[in-house]
Amino acid sequence: MPPCSRGDWRIGxxxxxxxxxxxxxxxxxxxxxxxxxxxxxxxxQLERSHRVCPTCGHHFRMxxxxxxxxxxxxxxxxxxxANLVSGDPLGFVDSKPYPERLESSxxxxxxxxxxxxxxxxxxxxxxAIGLFDFRFMGGSMGxxxxxxxxxxxxxxxxxxxxxxxxxxSGGARMQEGTISLLQLAKTxxxxxxxxxxxxxxISILTDPTTGGVLASFxxxxxxxxxxxxxxxxxxxxxxxxxxxxxxxxxxxQSAERLLEHGFVDVIVPRSQLRATLAxxxxxxxxxxxxxxxxxxxxxxxxxLQGLAQRVGGAVSETAGIDTETTQARPSGGGR
Amino acid sequence: xxxxxxxNGPPEVTDEAAQAAWRRVQLARHPHRPRTLSLVPxxxxxxxxxxxxxxxRDDPAIVGGPALLEGRAVMVIGHQKGTDTExxxxxxxxxxxxxxxxxxxxxxxxxxxxGIPIITFxxxxxxxxxxxxxERGQAExxxxxIRLMTGLRVPVVVVIVGExxxxxxxxxxxxDEVLALENAVYSVISPEGCAAILWRSADAAPRAAAAMxxxxxxxxxxxxxxxVIDEPADxxxxxxxxxxxxxxxxxxxxxxxLDRLAPDDLRAARYARLRSIGTVLELEAEALRGTSPSLGExxxxxxxxxxxxxxxxxxxxxxxxxxx
Numbered sequence: 053m054p055p056c057s058r059g060d061w062r063i064g065x066x067x068x069x070x071x072x073x074x075x076x077x078x079x080x081x082x083x084x085x086x087x088x089x090x091x092x093x094x095x096x097q098l099e100r101s102h103r104v105c106p107t108c109g110h111h112f113r114m115x116x117x118x119x120x121x122x123x124x125x126x127x128x129x130x131x132x133x134a135n136l137v138s139g140d141p142l143g144f145v146d147s148k149p150y151p152e153r154l155e156s157s158x159x160x161x162x163x164x165x166x167x168x169x170x171x172x173x174x175x176x177x178x179x180a181i182g183l184f185d186f187r188f189m190g191g192s193m194g195x196x197x198x199x200x201x202x203x204x205x206x207x208x209x210x211x212x213x214x215x216x217x218x219x220x221s222g223g224a225r226m227q228e229g230t231i232s233l234l235q236l237a238k239t240x241x242x243x244x245x246x247x248x249x250x251x252x253x254i255s256i257l258t259d260p261t262t263g264g265v266l267a268s269f270x271x272x273x274x275x276x277x278x279x280x281x282x283x284x285x286x287x288x289x290x291x292x293x294x295x296x297x298x299x300x301x302x303x304x305q306s307a308e309r310l311l312e313h314g315f316v317d318v319i320v321p322r323s324q325l326r327a328t329l330a331x332x333x334x335x336x337x338x339x340x341x342x343x344x345x346x347x348x349x350x351x352x353x354x355x356l357q358g359l360a361q362r363v364g365g366a367v368s369e370t371a372g373i374d375t376e377t378t379q380a381r382p383s384g385g386g387r
Numbered sequence: 388x389x390x391x392x393x394x395n396g397p398p399e400v401t402d403e404a405a406q407a408a409w410r411r412v413q414l415a416r417h418p419h420r421p422r423t424l425s426l427v428p429x430x431x432x433x434x435x436x437x438x439x440x441x442x443x444r445d446d447p448a449i450v451g452g453p454a455l456l457e458g459r460a461v462m463v464i465g466h467q468k469g470t471d472t473e474x475x476x477x478x479x480x481x482x483x484x485x486x487x488x489x490x491x492x493x494x495x496x497x498x499x500x501x502g503i504p505i506i507t508f509x510x511x512x513x514x515x516x517x518x519x520x521x522e523r524g525q526a527e528x529x530x531x532x533i534r535l536m537t538g539l540r541v542p543v544v545v546v547i548v549g550e551x552x553x554x555x556x557x558x559x560x561x562x563d564e565v566l567a568l569e570n571a572v573y574s575v576i577s578p579e580g581c582a583a584i585l586w587r588s589a590d591a592a593p594r595a596a597a598a599m600x601x602x603x604x605x606x607x608x609x610x611x612x613x614x615v616i617d618e619p620a621d622x623x624x625x626x627x628x629x630x631x632x633x634x635x636x637x638x639x640x641x642x643x644x645l646d647r648l649a650p651d652d653l654r655a656a657r658y659a660r661l662r663s664i665g666t667v668l669e670l671e672a673e674a675l676r677g678t679s680p681s682l683g684e685x686x687x688x689x690x691x692x693x694x695x696x697x698x699x700x701x702x703x704x705x706x707x708x709x710x711x
Contacts, residue, residue: 139666141609142600145400146585164670192710195665202662223710224553224575226585229599230611232711233553233575234664237561240530241537241661248538263710264575266526267554272534286526286554287516304518315524 086110102322111279111322113259115161116168116185119218123326124181129172133203137164138196141231150227153189161187165196166221169204171211175330180208184220184258184265191221193265194228198235201269205242209249212338216329218256219270223263236268243269250339254332256325257284257307257316271315275332278307278316279325400597409593411602412578414570415549416512419624421631423450423465423508426548429631430638431456431463439490443523446487448479448511449559451494453503457639462498464491464559465508468549481550482515485528488558492535504542504645506638507559512577514555529558536561537661540654542645544638547571547603547612548623553711563657564641565611567603568630569618573611574601576711610664614641 083092089108098105102122103112114122120129137154144150158164166188172181182204184191193201201217208215224232246253255273257266260283267286270276278284285305303309310316320328414420427434431454438445451464466483469475491507498505514525536543536559545562551573567573574581574596581599582591606612616637619626648656 135670137668137670139668141666142598144598146595146598190710195667199665199667221710226576226581226599226711228666229575229601229609230551230573230606231609231665233557234611234661236530236554236557237533237537238661238664240533241561241658244534244538245658247534264554265710267529268533269530271524271527271530285521286514286529287521301518305521309522313522313524315527 084112104322109280109321111259111281113186113220115187116163116183116218119183120168120172120181122322123216123218123329124172124174125176129170129181131168131170132207133169133200134164136196136199138194138228140227141195142227142229144227144229146227153227157188161185163188165200166191166193166225167197167200169200169207171207171213174326174333177330177333178211178213179216179333180204180211180213181216181218183218186220186260189225191219191265192223192225192232193221193235193239194225194232195235197221197225198232198238201235201239202242205239205246205253205269208251208253209242209246212249212251212341214251214333214336214338215243215246215253216256217253217269217273218258219261219265220258221261221263221265221270223265223267233264236264239269240272243272247274252332252336252338254329254336256329257282257310259283262286262305273317274336275318276316277318277320277325277328278310280307280319280321282307284310284316400594404597405593408597408602409578411570412550412572412593412596414622414624415572417549417622417624418470420468420510420549421623421627422470422510423463423467423548425627426465426508426631426634427454427463429628430635431461432458434463437490437494440486441493442489443486446479446484446490447477448481448483448515449487449491451491453498456506456635456642459642460501460503462494462503462505463508464494464505465548466511466556466559468510479515481511482513483511483555483558484515484520485523485525488514488528488532491559492532495532495535495539499539499541502541504544504642505539507543507545507562509545509547509551509556509560509571509573510549511552511555512550513552514558529554532558533561537657538654539657540650542642542648542653543657544641544645546616546634546638547573548634552577561657561661563645563653563660564613566614566616566634566637566641567606567612568616568623568634569603570622571603572596572601573603573606574599580711 082095084095084098085092086105086108088110089105091107093105103114103118140150163185167182167184169182172179182201204217205215224235243253252274255270255276257270257276257278259279261270262283262285266284283305284307307316307319311319434454435452436450437452448467449464450467451462453460454463466481467478468481469478495505514520514529543562545560545565547567549571551560551571553574553576578592578596578599579589581595583589586595600609603612603615607615614637616633619629623630645653
């Protein structure tokens with residue numbers, strides 16, 4: 053099967069996955085239709101705008117590689133553990149064996165698994181960062197993804213640098229059964245150690261983050277950021293409608309709802325994600341490293357300069373997240 | 388374009404295997420299966436049920452409180468299904484809301500503080516997935532419960548009594564030893580949910596049950612369960628006292644083993660246990676070294692693959708994209 057031959061699956065009307073956006077046009081097209089405002093976008097223009105529709109602000113999904121380019125200082129990312137691949141603990145077969153499913157995901161995404169992690173810098177500050185790639189089996193978390201997330205937290209602990217995970221996942225990977233389920237505990241156990249050591253963890257939720265990934269480390273950020281209008285929720289639509297016997301209201305599992313109910317700190321448009329992340333890393337030091345401004349070198353003249361700056365109103369530069377810019381309301385074109 | 392047929396099911400799950408797995412699922416869900424509150428008086432003395440998460444409400448789908456096990460104080464926490472329609476409605480069929488997990492956390496923190504072991508009983512189809520649960524932070528409640536359990540300094544013995552349903556089970560199921568009744572099941576998603584997603588039909592639930600290897604014996608073989616507790620020949624529901632006696636022996640044996648470990652060693656062992664779960668293969672890394680091409684190229688080179696495909700904005704054309 054050649055890569056990208058999507059569309060072999062025809063889904064019966066009876067079981068329809070409910071995600072908010074319809075499919076965009078084929079991969080080789082020079083144009084992409086925005087699923088929200090329906091404008092035709094030139095692909096190169098879309099890439100330049102970090103895959104945000106220039107007309108309506110719709111955030112298209114990004115690959116892990118595109119995320120790295122978006123968030124990290126150029127050329128600073130050193131990938132770790134790129135050679136991990138998944139076994140098949142259950143010998144799982146549905147319509148095709150799990151190893152074949154893995155293989156076709158590898159071909160389709162060009163990635164060995166659904167997450168990458170490594171060490172990089174954001175505005176000069178070293179962080180351990182893990183990133184999901186939704187193209188690989190819907191970013192689902194099995195052994196390898198859980199291992200990479202755990203190793204990311206362990207490296208952050210060993211180096212005493214902040215940890216960042218950018219999630220995009222349907223949840224735990226069914227094909228590895230309870231081994232996948234226990235990745236919730238494995239990743240969270242590693243996070244608990246990070247928490248105890250006083251090392252900040254910043255969780256970035258992107259469209260979509262659901263199921264077991266949200267029900268483990270992704271919900272447990274010391275700071276939880278989300279991109280606008282990302283689908284974020286516990287239960288997949290079919291699980292919910294099958295169990296509760298009612299459809300969840302439209303837009304119910306959204307970043308905006310989570311913000312409203314207190315489970316997300318800030319909704320950050322993609323254009324400001326890097327600056328916001330960098331600022332958080334500056335204002336949330338690792339325990340014992342809070343002297344970022346080097347207080348040992350205090351000189352009277354420095355204090356006076358500082359006071360003058362404050363009087364001059366430059367405080368907002370360092371006073372944390374500027375909510376007006378980072379929490380901008382969606383600029384129309386809503387769904 | 389060829390239509391892929393999914394009705395035939397997987398070649399490796401035979402009808403016999405599917406039916407055998409399904410019989411276990413039905414025993415695990417048997418309406419007369421022993422429940423937490425029916426086991427408690429058989430296993431413990433002086434149980435005092437405590438209520439409420441101190442924030443929102445008391446969730447009747449999770450019960451708990453301190454009790455004595457052979458004279459020793461322990462904290463008991465378990466899912467609670469009903470025994471008839473009325474009590475099942477009251478108990479929400481054993482599917483907890485976020486406040487149920489927050490009650491459990493409160494009880495675990497108390498046990499940790501006063502240094503008494505925690506015994507949990509798992510019997511849920513899963514955490515409740517409705518709108519009210521979403522808006523009160525179901526995912527956060529499960530996540531923080533799991534995190535709390537990974538750091539406890541007291542022994543935690545988990546007993547899977549009936550259904551170990553996904554995150555709602557794991558939220559009170561991170562233990563130093565995991566015991567399971569012979570006909571208990573443990574899975575990442577309900578067989579119906581798995582069937583609906585991967586087979587496109589809830590009728591495939593027996594096949595999904597077999598494919599997920601969710602029976603106690605299979606979970607033992609995977610290393611997820613440590614001890615399988617034998618049930619009476621026709622199932623636990625046929626003889627509550629005998630079932631309870633077997634569970635009690637297994638819990639006491641576990642505690643003997645866990646009592647040998649100091650709190651820090653206990654935590655270290657729990658971490659090592661969780662950390663080792665997974666089947667991860669490490670390929671030779673040579674292919675990754677050399678010049679510094681883009682990430683995608685490097686990974687693609689590793690596997691000898693063409694460049695990556697675009698990211699789907701829709702999930703309607705892929706079975707893989709809904710996880711559990």
